[in-house]
Amino acid sequence: xxxxxxxxxxxxxxxxxxxxxxxxxxxxxxxxxxxxxxxxxxxxxxxxxxxxxxxxxxxxxxxxxxxxxxxxxxxxxxxxxxxxxxxxxxxxxxxxxxxxxxxxxxxxxxxxxxxxxxxxxxxxxxxxxxxxxxxxxxxxxxxxxxxxxxxxxxxxxxxxxxxxxxxxxxxxxxxxxxxxxxxxxxxxxxxxxxxxxxxxxxxxxxxxxxxxxxxxxxxxxxxxxxxxxxxxxxxxxxxxxxxxxxxxxxxxxxxxxxxxxxxxxxxxxxxxxxxxxxxxxxxxxxxxxxxxxxxxxxxxxxxxxxxxxxxxxxxxxxxxxxxxxxxxxxxxxxxxxxxxxxxxxxxxxxxxxxxxxxxxxxxxxxxxxxxxxxxxxxxxxxxxxxxxxxxxxxxxxxxxxxxxxxxxxxxxxxxxxxxxxxxxxxxxxxxxxxxxxxxxxxxxxxxxxxxxxxxxxxxxxxxxxxxxxxxxxxxxxxxxxxxxxxxxxxxxxxxxxxxxxxxxxxxxxxxxxxxxx
Numbered sequence: 001x002x003x004x005x006x007x008x009x010x011x012x013x014x015x016x017x018x019x020x021x022x023x024x025x026x027x028x029x030x031x032x033x034x035x036x037x038x039x040x041x042x043x044x045x046x047x048x049x050x051x052x053x054x055x056x057x058x059x060x061x062x063x064x065x066x067x068x069x070x071x072x073x074x075x076x077x078x079x080x081x082x083x084x085x086x087x088x089x090x091x092x093x094x095x096x097x098x099x100x101x102x103x104x105x106x107x108x109x110x111x112x113x114x115x116x117x118x119x120x121x122x123x124x125x126x127x128x129x130x131x132x133x134x135x136x137x138x139x140x141x142x143x144x145x146x147x148x149x150x151x152x153x154x155x156x157x158x159x160x161x162x163x164x165x166x167x168x169x170x171x172x173x174x175x176x177x178x179x180x181x182x183x184x185x186x187x188x189x190x191x192x193x194x195x196x197x198x199x200x201x202x203x204x205x206x207x208x209x210x211x212x213x214x215x216x217x218x219x220x221x222x223x224x225x226x227x228x229x230x231x232x233x234x235x236x237x238x239x240x241x242x243x244x245x246x247x248x249x250x251x252x253x254x255x256x257x258x259x260x261x262x263x264x265x266x267x268x269x270x271x272x273x274x275x276x277x278x279x280x281x282x283x284x285x286x287x288x289x290x291x292x293x294x295x296x297x298x299x300x301x302x303x304x305x306x307x308x309x310x311x312x313x314x315x316x317x318x319x320x321x322x323x324x325x326x327x328x329x330x331x332x333x334x335x336x337x338x339x340x341x342x343x344x345x346x347x348x349x350x351x352x353x354x355x356x357x358x359x360x361x362x363x364x365x366x367x368x369x370x371x372x373x374x375x376x377x378x379x380x381x382x383x384x385x386x387x388x389x390x391x392x393x394x395x396x397x398x399x400x401x402x403x404x405x406x407x408x409x410x411x412x413x414x415x416x417x418x419x420x421x422x423x424x425x426x427x428x429x430x431x432x433x434x435x436x437x438x439x440x441x442x443x444x445x446x447x448x449x450x451x452x453x454x455x456x457x458x459x460x461x462x463x464x465x466x467x468x469x470x471x472x473x474x475x476x477x478x479x480x481x482x483x484x485x486x487x488x489x490x491x492x493x494x495x496x497x498x499x500x501x502x503x504x505x506x507x508x509x510x511x512x513x514x515x516x517x
Contacts, residue, residue, distance in 0.1 A: 026354060026355055026357075026358055027358075028477065029355070029358035029359045029361070029362045030358045030362075032362050032366075033358065033361055033362045033365050036073065036362065036365050036366050036369055036371065037073045037074060037365065039070075039369070039371060040070055040071060040072055040073040040074070040365075040369040040371065041072055041073070041074055043070040043371070043374075044069065044070040044071060044072040045072070047069070048069065048070050048374065049067055049068060049069035049070070049374075050067075050068050050373070050374055050377040050378060051065065051066070051067050051068075052065075052066055052068070052377045052421065063202060063203060063205070068370050068373045068374060068377065069370065070369060070370050070371060070374060071368055071369050071370050073365055073368060073369055078368060081368070082361070082364065082365070082368075086361075089360050089361060089364045090356065090357055090360050090361070092360075093356050093359070093360035093363075096352075096353070096356050096360075099151055099352055099353075099459055099462070100346065100353075101311055101315050102151050102152055102155050102311070102314075102315070103155070103345045103346055104315065104319075104342045104345050104346060105314065105315045105317075105318030105319055105322075105345075106155050106156060106159055106318060106345060107341060107342060107344055107345010107346065108318060108319060108322035108323075108338070108341045108342055108345060109159070109318055109321065109322050109325075110159050110162075110163070110345070111322075111331075111341035111344050111345065112267075112322045112325050112326040112329070112331045112332060112341060113264070113267075113325070113329060113331050114267065114268075114271065114321060114322055114325035114326075114329075115159055115160060115163045116163040117260055117264040117267060117268055117325070117329070118268060118271070121260060121268060131160075132170075132174055132231070132232050132235045132236065133228065133232050135153065135157045135160075135171060135174050135175050135178065135231075136174060136175075136178040136227070136228045136231035136232055136235075137178075137224075137228050138153055138178075139153040139154075139157075139174075139175050139176075139177075139178025139179040139182060139231070140178050140179070140181075140182030140185055140186070140224050140227050140228055140231075141182075141186055141187060141188065141224065142178075142179050143179075143182070143183045143184070143186055143192060149179045150176070150179045150180055150183070150456045150459065151456070151459055152179075152311075152314065153175040153176070153178065153179040154171070154172045154173075154175035154176040154179065154459070154460060154463055155172075155175075155463060156175070157171030157172060157174060157175035158171045158172040158175070158463050158466075158467055159171075162467060166245055167240075167243050167244055167245055168467040169243050169464060169467060169483075170235060170239055170240055170243055170245065172460065172463045172464060172467070173235075173239060173460075173464075173483045173484065173487075174231055174235045174239065176449065176456075176459075176460045176463075176480075176484070177231055177234075177449050177484050177487035177488075178227065178228070178231045180448040180449040180454070180456065180484075181227060181231075181445055181446060181448060181449045181484075181487055181488065181491050182223075182224065182227040182228075182231075182445060183444075183445055183448055184196075184220065184441040184444055184445045185220045185221075185223040185224040185226075185227055185441075185445060186220060186221070186224060187221050187224050189213055189214055189217065193213040193214065193215075193216065193217070193220075194213045196415055196437060196441070197211055197212055197213045197215055197216075197437070199415050199419050200215070200415075200419055200423060200433050200434075200436075200437045201433075202419075203419035203423040203424065203433070204423050204424070204427070204433040206424075207423070207424070207427045207433060207517075208517070209427070209432045209433050209434070209513070209517055210434075210512050210513050211433050211434070211513075212510075212513075214510045214511050214513075215433070215434040215437065215509060215510040215511075215513040216434060216437060216438045216441065216509050216510050216513075217510040217511060218507070218508055218509060218510050218511070219438050219498070219499075219502060219509045219510065220438070220441070222498060223442075223445070223495060223498065226491075226494045226495060226498055227445075227491055227494075227495075229494075230487065230490040230491055230494050231487065233490065234486045234487050234490050238486050239483065239486070261329075263328070263329045263330050264329050266328040266329065267324070267325040267326070267327075267328035267329030267330075267331070268325065268328070269328065270324040270325060270327065270328035271321050271324050271325050271328070273324070274320050274321060274324040275317075275321065278316075278317055278320060282313065286300070286306060292305060293305050293306035293309065294306070322338075322341070323338065326338075326341075351461075351462045351465050351466075352458050352459060352461070352462035355458045355461070355462070356458060359455075359458055363455070377421075389429055391499075391500060391503050393426075393429070394431075394435075394439050394499065394503070395496070397422065397426075397436075397439050397440070397443070398439060398442055398443040398492075398496070399443075400443075401414070401418065401439075401440050401443030401444060402443045402446070402447045404418070405443060405444055405447045405448070405451055414440075414444065415437075415440060418440060419436075419437075419440075422436050422440075423436050423437075427517060430516050430517050431515070431516065431517070432509070432513060432514055432515055432516060432517050434509040434510060434513035434514075434515070435509060435515045435516070438499075438509050439499065442492075442495045442496065442499060445491065445495070446488055446491040446492040446495060447488060447492075449480075449484040449487060449488055450481050450484050450485055450488045452477050452481065457477060457480055460480050461475055461476070461477070461479070461480060464479065464480075502515060503515065
């Protein structure tokens with residue numbers, strides 16, 4: 001066992017070494033943009049195109065035949081589009097606003113000392129596995145906040161570990177892996193379920209099988225527990241020994257032995273009062289059927305303004321908590337201290353702000369070129385040409401989706417391409433649409449964290465750089481992939497075993513949705 005572990009360590013270290021031999025992410029995204037431009041010129045000149053049936057986003061619409069061809073990024077129209085929208089492309093880059101807002105809020109909590117005091121009061125002394133379990137469970141279910149959870153969970157986890165005098169990299173990686181790797185698993189029904197099922201329903205026209213947002217609920221609810229368990233095990237038995245649990249710097253000396261001062265106790269009491277008032281006001285605001293937080297039907301799930309407002313709700317919660325603690329403990333003496341603390345919080349995100357510019361341009365060019373669509377369609381057609389059936393066919397489908405996931409990071413975009421191909425194809429051999437969709441979700445959820453093109457790789461890199469104790473250690477894409485690879489492997493193996501159990505015992509994927517037709 002020891003030799004195997006050393007061998008795996010060498011494998012992971014090799015991934016990090018190779019990955020970090022890549023140029024700085026800023027220049028890497030510039031280089032990738034150049035490669036996409038050159039490929040677009042070559043492929044468009046060669047007349048490369050694919051024809052496929054694209055699913056509609058609602059069951060009331062029929063799938064349409066689409067001819068996708070590569071767009072020449074050096075054409076007059078493409079150049080004009082990028083240059084005239086240059087500022088908009090950067091400003092509308094989804095992770096940018098999330099990172100900035102969360103760093104403002106979390107930064108205030110850190111600077112006032114609230115996080116340190118809260119941890120010492122409540123969590124300090126709790127088993128490490130319990131702390132990681134909480135981070136993992138929250139991370140997996142954070143997709144209720146859509147992509148915001150991928151920013152929130154590792155940010156808060158890193159801050160908590162740092163406040164405890166523990167290695168913040170462990171919290172960041174565990175939180176990032178759980179939030180990214182568990183993006184489609186949940187104990188609740190979220191917007192992702194509604195979006196994917198809508199695409200599946202449009203691709204399943206003519207198939208006598210139930211399709212609804214809860215069609216994968218039983219499987220994905222169990223997957224949530226599987227991913228949480230996998231996150232805890234990988235973190236405890238691999239990541240923690242590899243990185244070292246003890247942090248290289250602490251906010252306070254001998255944190256475990258230090259008791260809270262009277263001022264700190266008073267600050268936490270103020271926080272408790274503000275928390276009760278805040279959430280009571282939020283609940284009262286949610287109750288009315290015509291509440292601003294409810295959707296047009298008066299509901300909260302699977303989509304509603306409440307879920308879309310999670311970032312704002314959390315920011316104001318952190319903001320009020322920080323002020324309450326600061327006034328109670330004395331760390332905020334004047335109102336001028338508030339923007340100063342917020343400024344220090346934003347300082348930690350400067351590296352990401354720089355990387356986000358070429359990253360946003362690359363993603364825009366990649367999407368404009370249509371190369372991602374070509375890759376997805378050709379991958380699907382290759383699998384269709386294979387003469388597999390039963391569980392081996394599902395494994396092949398997972399493999400194809402895994403490869404496509406490296407190039408197409410949007411889950412809905414991939415499914416819009418793949419669903420019209422595989423839902424009818426799998427139905428012909430007896431697999432229900434629910435079965436096809438859940439198999440796709442396994443591949444998607446396991447490989448998000450190791451995709452170098454994922455939107456949120458710069459987020460994780462920025463957090464690791466913020467807490468990097470060794471100025472000589474390079475934090476690159478290789479670092480993220482190497483630290484996340486063990487999670488990805490464990491997630492994939494565990495979920496494929498879970499799928500096999502469902503397959504053998506013919507268990508329902510969700511309420512009224514069996515695996516087979």
